Amino acid sequence: MTATPAQLAGDWTHAREEDSAGVKVYRPAGHPLPPARWRHRLELRADGTYVDHRLGADDRSPGVRGRWTVEPGRGRLRLQPDDAGAGAVLFEVVAAEPGRLTLRDA
Amino acid sequence: MSTPDAGQHRGWCGTMPVHHTMLATQPEYAIARATIENTAFQRMTARAPVHEEVVTIPVVVHVVYRAAAENVSQEQIDSQLTVLNHDFRKTNADVSKVPPVFQPLVADTRIEFRLATTDPAGGTTTGVVRRQTTRASFGQDDAVKFTARGGSDAWPADRYLNLWVCRLDRFLGYAQFPGGAAATDGVVVSHTAFGTSGTAAAPFDLGRTATHEVGHWLNLRHIWGDDGEGCSGDDFVADTPNQAGPNYGAPTFPNPSCGNAPNGDLFMNYMDYTDDRSMYMFTKGQAERMDACLAGPRSSFVPAAELRNMRAGVAEGDAAGEPVRT
Numbered sequence: 265m266t267a268t269p270a271q272l273a274g275d276w277t278h279a280r281e282e283d284s285a286g287v288k289v290y291r292p293a294g295h296p297l298p299p300a301r302w303r304h305r306l307e308l309r310a311d312g313t314y315v316d317h318r319l320g321a322d323d324r325s326p327g328v329r330g331r332w333t334v335e336p337g338r339g340r341l342r343l344q345p346d347d348a349g350a351g352a353v354l355f356e357v358v359a360a361e362p363g364r365l366t367l368r369d370a
Numbered sequence: 371m372s373t374p375d376a377g378q379h380r381g382w383c384g385t386m387p388v389h390h391t392m393l394a395t396q397p398e399y400a401i402a403r404a405t406i407e408n409t410a411f412q413r414m415t416a417r418a419p420v421h422e423e424v425v426t427i428p429v430v431v432h433v434v435y436r437a438a439a440e441n442v443s444q445e446q447i448d449s450q451l452t453v454l455n456h457d458f459r460k461t462n463a464d465v466s467k468v469p470p471v472f473q474p475l476v477a478d479t480r481i482e483f484r485l486a487t488t489d490p491a492g493g494t495t496t497g498v499v500r501r502q503t504t505r506a507s508f509g510q511d512d513a514v515k516f517t518a519r520g521g522s523d524a525w526p527a528d529r530y531l532n533l534w535v536c537r538l539d540r541f542l543g544y545a546q547f548p549g550g551a552a553a554t555d556g557v558v559v560s561h562t563a564f565g566t567s568g569t570a571a572a573p574f575d576l577g578r579t580a581t582h583e584v585g586h587w588l589n590l591r592h593i594w595g596d597d598g599e600g601c602s603g604d605d606f607v608a609d610t611p612n613q614a615g616p617n618y619g620a621p622t623f624p625n626p627s628c629g630n631a632p633n634g635d636l637f638m639n640y641m642d643y644t645d646d647r648s649m650y651m652f653t654k655g656q657a658e659r660m661d662a663c664l665a666g667p668r669s670s671f672v673p674a675a676e677l678r679n680m681r682a683g684v685a686e687g688d689a690a691g692e693p694v695r696t
């Protein structure tokens with residue numbers, strides 16, 4: 265699908281329980297999720313910046329910061345870290361519904 | 371993923387830059403970590419002797435609470451110490467669930483834990499510090515480790531394992547590897563994942579979160595190698611199968627990834643991310659790695675005679691950088 269930035273902006277947490285083959289489902293902050301040892305959290309802020317809360321070796325979630333965009337045409341979500349040495353991360357947006365974001369590795 | 375091309379990472383694979391950034395911005399920590407890893411590798415290649423006597427670690431539990439339920443009972447604390455002692459001594463009842471093919475790997479680490487009986491000033495103590503806070507919850511920023519930030523100050527990290535219990539947002543626990551700052555050294559566990567009674571809640575109510583975090587405190591890495599979902603990460607332990615990403619929930623054996631069939635992932639290892647009822651073993655390689663930690667950065671917990679035995683036959687320029695007199 266071709267998503268718009270307004271559809272994608274939000275504070276998203278991975279709802280692993282809802283995944284299906286190849287796709288990952290994210291829920292907005294406040295959505296009740298069972299406790300877990302770790303969940304990926306992706307803050308896509310309305311000002312175009314993001315915080316990607318990665319899985320750290322000590323069970324914390326070090327945040328990678330950068331700018332996010334929706335690629336024209338293909339509608340892919342692109343995360344470009346501020347760290348110039350780090351590569352972009354790309355996701356295909358499978359679905360962007362109110363309260364539910366579905367992504368696939370691009 | 372081992373070869374990032376065109377400067378792009380596919381989806382969730384690219385976790386290594388985070389690690390590199392942290393090390394690059396904290397040079398002293400990076401040097402300490404490199405020394406610790408060199409020593410661990412040296413002991414592994416030298417087939418260093420494992421420790422013979424049981425090493426007992428004094429523990430101080432800091433209970434930081436606002437709501438009454440967060441002020442966990444002595445019974446709940448005791449239940450956590452019992453789990454740690456079972457898990458590290460291979461006396462946990464569920465060790466019998468280890469699949470036969472993995473049973474030869476199971477280790478008794480000969481490490482035990484007891485609540486401290488002497489406080490830092492030399493007085494008697496229960497080994498439990500209870501502190502009321504006005505903070506509704508804590509995050510991953512170490513605030514719980516400082517009285518001035520609504521938490522409870524660490525006891526000296528060379529004499530005690532500091533274990534903080536509090537209401538944690540989003541996390542069940544987190545750890546600090548050896549080589550870091552003393553003021554924040556120790557492990558943090560959510561009261562809802564602490565021990566086996568009281569406020570401990572399924573599926574994290576068998577005390578395994580603390581077992582996992584103390585594993586980190588003794589320098590164990592995640593069994594999948596901390597490379598996201600890739601197959602190129604390493605936990606620096608030889609006898610654990612290569613594994614893609616963390617396992618969650620309660621997998622069934624075998625659960626293969628990264629070409630490790632037919633036996634598959636060692637998801638029943640304490641250093642995976644499975645539910646408490648699904649993790650019940652350390653490996654001998656992990657015990658050796660913890661031994662290297664006890665011979666090196668955490669040698670202050672080991673009696674001198676035992677330390678001499680542990681360092682016998684290992685090349686000079688030993689673990690802690692301070693020679694042991696013989």
Ligand SMILES: [Zn+2]
Pocket residue numbers: 321322323582586592
């Ligand atoms: Zn961990």
